[in-house]
């Protein structure tokens with residue numbers, strides 16, 4: 016898969032005088048069933064997350080609060096996104112390396128993932144990821 020297949024998705028929702036609501040409902044908003052939800056929060060200033068790739072996992076990443084940057088890399092091309100809107104998600108396909116940085120103090124990164132947690136799905140070494148991604 017390539018970073019060209021990763022994209023920002025505008026989330027459908029509702030707005031009225033009580034505020035706003037956004038939702039994610041497969042298969043319209045994302046091309047996978049949700050197998051797991053996790054979120055990153057209380058990230059100390061200057062700290063970075065991610066720094067890994069996934070073999071099979073697909074994800075939708077949402078800045079439900081605050082903002083942060085995500086750099087995606089497929090072994091050939093890199094692309095950076097700045098997430099700052101709760102009504103927008105970043106779809107990340109399989110076989111993508113991701114680095115998360117530039118977290119604001121109030122950042123909450125919500126992740127909808129296609130599979131349950133499995134350490135076997137991770138590439139923790141960029142060298143291993145690069146070899147597999149470019150083979």
Ligand code: TYD
Nearest residue numbers: 051052053055063064065066067131132133
């Ligand atoms: P990791 O994926 O390295 O975090 P990040 O993507 O934010 O950099 O996960 C950090 C730790 O949390 C690691 O020990 C694995 C564990 N973990 C789970 O047990 N379940 C999960 O769903 C996730 C995402 C992580």
